[in-house]
Amino acid sequence: MHSYLHDLGLLRDRKFALLLSARTISVLGSAFAPVALAFGVLGLPGADATTLSVVLTAQSLPMIAFMLVGGVIADRLPRQRVMMAGELLMALGYFALAAMMLSGWTPLTAMGVAAAATGVGTAIMFPALSGIIPEVVPADRLQAGNVLLGLGANASRVAGVVLSGGTVMLFGGGWALLVSGAMFALAGVLIAMLRLTSAERARAERHSVLADLRDGWREFSSRQWLWVVVAQFSVLVMALQAGHGVLGPLLAKESLGGPAAWSAFLAGEAVGTIAGVLVSLRLRPRRPILFGTLICLPTALPYLLLGLDAPLWATVAGAFVLGVCFDVFGVLWQTTMQREVPPESLSRVSSYDMLGSLMFGPIGLMLAGPAAKVFGTEGALLGCAALVVLSTLAALLAPGVRNLRAPEPVSR
Template identity: 80%
Template sequence: MQGYLHDLGLLRDRRFTLLLTARTISVLGSAFAPVALAFGILALPGADATTLSVVLTAEALPMVVFMLVGGVVADRFPRYRVMTVSEFMSALAFFALAAMMLSGWTPLPAMATAAACSGVAMAMMFPALTGIIPEVVPADRLQAGNALLGLGANSSRVAGAVLGGGTVVLFGGGWALAVSGLMFTVAGVLIAALRLTPGARDAAAGHSVLADLRDGWHEFRSRQWIWVVVAQFSVLVMALQAGHGVLGPLLAKESLGGPAAWSAFLAGEAVGTIVGVIVSLRVRPGRPILVGTLLCLPTALPYVLLGTGAPLWAIVAGAFMLGVCFDVFGVLWQTTMQREIPPESLSRVSSYDALGSMMFGPIGLMLAGPVANLVGTRAALLGCAALVVLSTLAALLAPGVRDLRAPDPVAESVPG
């Protein structure tokens, strides 16, 4: 218990509390989006799974293309400013999508353009977020800081899944997207209030973009555990994008009861991530990357259950397990990166991580609709589960994944 109280002491730090509050509100806004976009688009006249794939791909593709640029920008400029601009850009994108759906003017190119702006904003946000945490959190509390940020984010995902689904059912997808835009705006204002002092890393801003990218690539490729797990996630995320973005909502519409059922799935996953946070606050495995990679195996379970026609309660339980495993993995991964990567290169390495992990995501979104039409939604979901398992088993073959050890925990340990 004393260990948990020690970790919670971070909440007395003003800067951490601002970051935590902003991130929690931002994720609450984004949690409305999956249900609002999926069922808002599927409810449009003439829309089908391919229409949804096009819009989601339009969001995912720029996120991949601009991710490396986001890493360079976040290592050159004050990260809190990069995050502020990203939040406001997301707000504009979601306000635009909301206005289209509420007005009834929903041409596919316009919706895809707004979704693309959201993708660019996320490409700027992810590397800056990874890099800003060590600027705010003391080195001996990094895992606790990552876990608490995860707790706020995951609590928002629970609330967002429930409130987002309810808002779509009662008022429609347009109003849910408008709420998202408002929350991104509030998050941007809070991040702007951080006003962190620029560090020595900003002296590197005179380098060319290509030189910065080469330096970041060297840091990335010189560590086997990073590039192997990123390669694993390039396949795993492709499966997740297809399953979560298109196939799951499509199956929910076909046979599970529509938005309410898919909201239950997302809520089960989000509750699992909260439990995962509680576990990750205190778990200190000697081989964090090995443990994190092993935890990816159970994440195939919900797709197996969806694909085999299991009852909704079992599917939600599978989503809960996915949430627990992914959250513990995420905290272990982020903390290991923040400890092992030099601070001046952290955002760039994070951008290579995100780029590699998500580079096949748009392919999953593009193929999900056509594959579902070809082989059936359930068979496509079972294919997603197979990809998750095979990619994880392949990653476990790498010595760098199995052997990387955490530093001596004496500096972090407190009586429990």
């Protein structure tokens, strides 16, 4: 039987503590960015939802384009160095955006280039993060490691969305983006201190990039549960990007009360993620992918409430539900991948996971502004809710999703 003390013992491990600190600080920086960027752009002279869509699309497209390359790099090079490079590139991009906002020089092309740098940094960093966790955490404590990393990240999101909303209101988006860049830079320094010995990382024979990608694709496509849920999330994330990136902030500006209201919504979601990881610490479903897919259904709730013009407290409650469900799913998903996929291929498989999950995100961002004009902001949000439900129900049709079982727990 698992014990809390056994799980929490990871915090005494120096390598895990460094990884946890770096990840927590990085997420604190990223929590500043959405509110700062959204309301910073919307506050520019002549800017509208389409302007914000362009900037966010410029951030998302390079992230998707470089994701597979990031997976190959992370399976070839020391993952802590790859993560460090990604964090520092994100810092550079947000510093550039902050400088533009603070100086008043904000041409759309320049903002797009800076946003693209943050997208490339994300593409480099995330596959390495997925692969480095089994290098640092013992196999029997993988779920506990994912939970503790998630708990630190989600606590940062709560603090970040609250502080970022206040910073934007008091000082403007530029200062919040500056804080974002500083946090990413600090995370990069902490990652640089995480030195894994060569014995902890088996080195496979080197192949060409294309051969590495083919091997990664073989590992990815041979597991039905994996590619079906990724296909589900390609549609779900498209709705999420439209709802969270453009339509939600736009509705907040139109009728909910502006940045403070949207920060409250994001804070409700962030608090939900904390509750979600605490639930996940004890949760051991025998069919983790089936359970994780089922709890994606309630994530449509906040978009439904926003589309129905529900009061702010109700939409914040809906965001809380979304946070709980997504974080439980995330812990079960990451742990299952780390158990089922060979370590030498994990970053590449993670990059296919991220590429597939995010590939329609830019479409959601690009269509959100025009959809708001054609159907109204509320109607477009109801469409997001429908996409979440339909994609999840479709994934449940796959036997691999329903039948994959977790290994028997080790008795203590």
